[in-house]
Amino acid sequence: MVLKTEDRTINPTPDLSTPLASPEAQESVLKIWGQQSLSGHVSVNGAKNAALPILAGALLCSGECLLHNIPALVDVRRMGEVLAALGVQVKCGPHSVMVNARDLNESHAPYELVSQLRASFFVIGPILARLGVARVPLPGGCAIGARPVDLHVRGLQKMGAEVHIDHGIVHAQVRGRNRRLKGANIYLDYPSVGATETLLMAATLAEGETTIGNAAQEPEVVDLANFCRSMGARIYGAGTNTITIVGVSQLHSTEYAIIPDRVEAGTLLIAGAITRSAIQISPVMPEHLTAVIAKLREMGVQVTPEGDRGLRVAPGYDLQATDVETLPYPGFPTDMQAPMMALLTLAKGDSVITETVFENRMRHVAELNRLGADIRAKGNHAIVRGVPFLSGAPVLATDLRASAALVLAGLAAEGVTTIRGLYHLDRGYAHLDQKLQNLGARIQRTTIPADPTVAIEEPAPLPSVPA
Numbered sequence: 001m002v003l004k005t006e007d008r009t010i011n012p013t014p015d016l017s018t019p020l021a022s023p024e025a026q027e028s029v030l031k032i033w034g035q036q037s038l039s040g041h042v043s044v045n046g047a048k049n050a051a052l053p054i055l056a057g058a059l060l061c062s063g064e065c066l067l068h069n070i071p072a073l074v075d076v077r078r079m080g081e082v083l084a085a086l087g088v089q090v091k092c093g094p095h096s097v098m099v100n101a102r103d104l105n106e107s108h109a110p111y112e113l114v115s116q117l118r119a120s121f122f123v124i125g126p127i128l129a130r131l132g133v134a135r136v137p138l139p140g141g142c143a144i145g146a147r148p149v150d151l152h153v154r155g156l157q158k159m160g161a162e163v164h165i166d167h168g169i170v171h172a173q174v175r176g177r178n179r180r181l182k183g184a185n186i187y188l189d190y191p192s193v194g195a196t197e198t199l200l201m202a203a204t205l206a207e208g209e210t211t212i213g214n215a216a217q218e219p220e221v222v223d224l225a226n227f228c229r230s231m232g233a234r235i236y237g238a239g240t241n242t243i244t245i246v247g248v249s250q251l252h253s254t255e256y257a258i259i260p261d262r263v264e265a266g267t268l269l270i271a272g273a274i275t276r277s278a279i280q281i282s283p284v285m286p287e288h289l290t291a292v293i294a295k296l297r298e299m300g301v302q303v304t305p306e307g308d309r310g311l312r313v314a315p316g317y318d319l320q321a322t323d324v325e326t327l328p329y330p331g332f333p334t335d336m337q338a339p340m341m342a343l344l345t346l347a348k349g350d351s352v353i354t355e356t357v358f359e360n361r362m363r364h365v366a367e368l369n370r371l372g373a374d375i376r377a378k379g380n381h382a383i384v385r386g387v388p389f390l391s392g393a394p395v396l397a398t399d400l401r402a403s404a405a406l407v408l409a410g411l412a413a414e415g416v417t418t419i420r421g422l423y424h425l426d427r428g429y430a431h432l433d434q435k436l437q438n439l440g441a442r443i444q445r446t447t448i449p450a451d452p453t454v455a456i457e458e459p460a461p462l463p464s465v466p467a
């Protein structure tokens with residue numbers, strides 16, 4: 001599997017306790033010469049947010065799971081490392097991964113790995129379901145908000161697990177003769193994607209029936225449920241707000257292909273819209289993009305179905321302002337908020353963006369303003385006043401989707417945009433720069449001397465996933 005190795009975390013605020021980058025340190029950046037027209041076809045990878053829980057879900061099976069359409073991302077590789085650390089065999093090929101958890105024997109997920117990837121907390125459900133005991137560190141804080149795991153924990157407790165948190169580690173165990181979780185009626189206070197996925201996985205091997213009320217309805221939850229069903233799990237209602245799982249004693253080997261990434265697809269649609277270009281993208285499941293396509297059309301962008309599982313985006317009328325509020329699926333996805341904001345900076349009129357899912361997901365505002373946008377943000381609201389053009393500047397990506405927003409703005413800006421903090425982009429977008437280059441964008445990954453005024457924290461080197 002081709003994976004990027006330029007992993008570095010860049011702290012936007014200098015920390016005096018961290019050594020500053022030495023003058024000779026180099027840093028990877030993206031340079032974009034904007035205002036090029038794009039054309040042609042671009043393909044969409046498998047969904048990161050489906051691949052990660054599905055890789056964790058493979059722990060439920062005591063045989064081999066062969067997974068296809070796995071995106072080549074740093075986050076996916078990290079999840080592979082977590083599984084390998086649990087005694088599980090992981091083999092990676094181009095776009096596929098084989099996981100054999102027959103020998104799952106380790107109930108303790110290592111802090112160094114879990115702290116680098118919030119989604120690796122998902123392993124708690126499968127480990128607990130298989131071994132009756134699990135010790136998983138709390139995932140670290142994140143740039144987009146506190147992101148607690150209370151809903152995961154409360155649901156597992158409802159299923160009979162004893163859970164306590166000690167020194168930052170969640171200890172969970174099931175007492176009793178067979179150490180199996182028990183089916184339960186669980187109601188989530190909020191339709192959390194992660195909590196729904198953790199509890200769904202845990203319930204597949206529990207004794208009896210579990211219902212998850214106010215469950216998340218995201219397509220990635222449905223994909224995880226379909227994957228579990230392909231291993232023999234009995235799951236009903238995934239994709240609605242009530243999921244019922246009837247526990248079975250064992251799950252069997254499977255081969256499964258992951259859905260296309262709706263966030264990458266949405267980002268590419270905006271790449272076409274913001275450069276006023278006509279491009280085709282596939283594979284996509286247009287029904288997963290209903291809210292995004294509706295907003296693009298409202299803005300005057302033409303989006304039309306093309307062939308089997310394809311979409312064509314083309315310039316329609318002048319871009320018009322519109323309001324956007326992020327919501328759980330099927331509402332407008334929070335992961336598309338920053339890319340959409342980049343597009344709205346060039347629309348005619350004022351747009352109001354309201355972020356309701358995460359409490360700190362507006363950090364891209366300052367960077368977009370550096371490119372000439374006119375955005376005022378207060379709390380979880382941003383007022384975007386459309387400007388006639390953006391102009392290239394050096395900017396810093398602050399989180400994954402913010403990095404995509406800066407790439408999009410850079411494509412439209414006149415002059416050169418240099419984006420630092422690429423570590424974030426590589427977590428969630430595989431080869432985005434090459435894809436855009438193939439469409440005709442002038443975009444280049446290069447290295448520059450690291451800014452000596454900004455502390456650069458090199459993450460621990462990743463041990464290699466067994467090939």
Ligand code: UD1
Pocket residue numbers: 048049050052119145146147148149150151152153190191192193194195216220334335357358359
């Ligand atoms: C997943 C996605 C992420 C997406 C998000 C919302 C993955 C790997 N990541 O993240 O890209 O932006 O869904 O669509 O799939 N919350 C609690 N307690 C909990 C769990 C969550 O209060 O126990 C809160 C969070 O702080 C947040 C909100 O619920 O404010 C939504 O979080 P959640 O749906 O769980 O998102 P993730 O699963 O972390």
